Amino acid sequence: MALVRERRQQQPLRLPLPPSSKQLLPCHPMPTTFRPDSPLIERLSDLDKLAVLGHGNGGTVYKVCHRNSSAVFALKVLRFDCDTIAIRHQAIREAEILKRVNSPHVVRCHGVFDGQSGDLCFATEYMDAGSLHDLLRIRRILPERVIAGVARRVLEGLKYLHGMRIVHRDLKPSNLLVNGRGEVKIADFGVSRVVAGDTCGGGGCCDSYVGTCAYMSPERFDPDTCGGRYDGFAGDVWSLGVVLLECHVGRYPLISAGQRADWATLMCAICFGGPPEVPETASEEFESFIRRCLEKDWRRRATVQELLSHPFVARGHSSAQDLLDNA
Numbered sequence: 001m002a003l004v005r006e007r008r009q010q011q012p013l014r015l016p017l018p019p020s021s022k023q024l025l026p027c028h029p030m031p032t033t034f035r036p037d038s039p040l041i042e043r044l045s046d047l048d049k050l051a052v053l054g055h056g057n058g059g060t061v062y063k064v065c066h067r068n069s070s071a072v073f074a075l076k077v078l079r080f081d082c083d084t085i086a087i088r089h090q091a092i093r094e095a096e097i098l099k100r101v102n103s104p105h106v107v108r109c110h111g112v113f114d115g116q117s118g119d120l121c122f123a124t125e126y127m128d129a130g131s132l133h134d135l136l137r138i139r140r141i142l143p144e145r146v147i148a149g150v151a152r153r154v155l156e157g158l159k160y161l162h163g164m165r166i167v168h169r170d171l172k173p174s175n176l177l178v179n180g181r182g183e184v185k186i187a188d189f190g191v192s193r194v195v196a197g198d199t200c201g202g203g204g205c206c207d208s209y210v211g212t213c214a215y216m217s218p219e220r221f222d223p224d225t226c227g228g229r230y231d232g233f234a235g236d237v238w239s240l241g242v243v244l245l246e247c248h249v250g251r252y253p254l255i256s257a258g259q260r261a262d263w264a265t266l267m268c269a270i271c272f273g274g275p276p277e278v279p280e281t282a283s284e285e286f287e288s289f290i291r292r293c294l295e296k297d298w299r300r301r302a303t304v305q306e307l308l309s310h311p312f313v314a315r316g317h318s319s320a321q322d323l324l325d326n327a
């Protein structure tokens with residue numbers, strides 16, 4: 001079973017940048033997504049690497065420049081060897097999903113390429129303010145009106161994805177990216193799945209320990225409790241609730257400060273713990289919103305549509321830029 005990863009300390013630009021992209025990226029383009037409003041990236045070798053933006057589970061994300069248009073993108077390079085063939089399947093799934101997505105609330109994919117040695121490369125919209133995880137490391141907590149703005153954008157993104165029958169399954173602060181205008185967008189479909197029906201069956205589309213345990217809903221963490229059948233869309237709502245509560249509390253909110261976030265501790269807190277503690281300083285609207293997201297029984301949990309009209313989101317007025325103020 002998967003252990004919960006400690007939150008990674010980012011290593012901004014400490015790694016040596018790779019040599020010229022010509023040397024590193026002789027590639028055989030896969031069928032690529034082109035959008036009418038995107039610069040055309042014909043070949044991976046048209047992209048020059050400028051900097052390392054971060055590291056994820058299976059690879060590295062670079063800031064790159066498109067030589068012909070000077071447009072800047074992020075390039076996620078996923079590396080594989082013969083032992084990680086299942087992960088490559090997961091990445092190809094990510095590519096298929098990204099190609100179908102076009103929403104202002106979801107990070108855009110401008111092309112998918114085969115790299116060298118079986119690498120898979122995704123050229124995506126560059127989100128220049130980093131992730132919500134990065135912002136929280138600087139600001140620690142966010143005011144409620146800013147959290148409401150984040151909630152609204154992510155809910156709009158989920159509404160779009162769920163409307164396409166796409167369950168994200170790995171919503172967490174590092175998968176919510178922010179641009180220079182303070183707009184939050186959903187990224188990283190590494191464990192997303194396009195669902196055929198409304199619910200997921202055990203052994204079917206929901207391999208429960210994929211994704212980040214800390215943000216996983218109780219029914220995904222312990223599918224036996226609900227007979228292995230549950231609604232994957234409701235799992236995304238739970239994850240969003242945890243993320244937003246974290247923005248208010250200033251740390252991962254489902255265990256006590258100082259407690260080790262190992263698998264057993266998380267299992268107890270998520271599946272068997274009482275209702276999450278919401279700070280005394282929180283407004284009634286925030287508390288009610290969080291309780292609707294973090295309803296343990298997925299059948300009683302709020303839907304994305306319900307949450308979009310919840311007073312916390314509906315009345316919360318903040319500009320996107322507020323997210324970056326004082327950051």
Ligand SMILES: Nc1ncnc2c1ncn2[C@@H]1O[C@H](COP(=O)(O)OP(=O)(O)OP(=O)(O)O)[C@@H](O)[C@H]1O
Pocket residue numbers: 053054055056057058059060061074076107124125126127128130131134174175177187188190
């Ligand atoms: N489109 C982007 N624009 C700007 N920065 C990005 C972009 N995509 C990723 N990053 C940065 O690179 C980091 C690594 O991203 P990546 O998606 O590989 O992993 P992750 O989401 O942090 O972790 P995991 O692999 O567990 O999902 C992110 O945390 C973010 O800081």
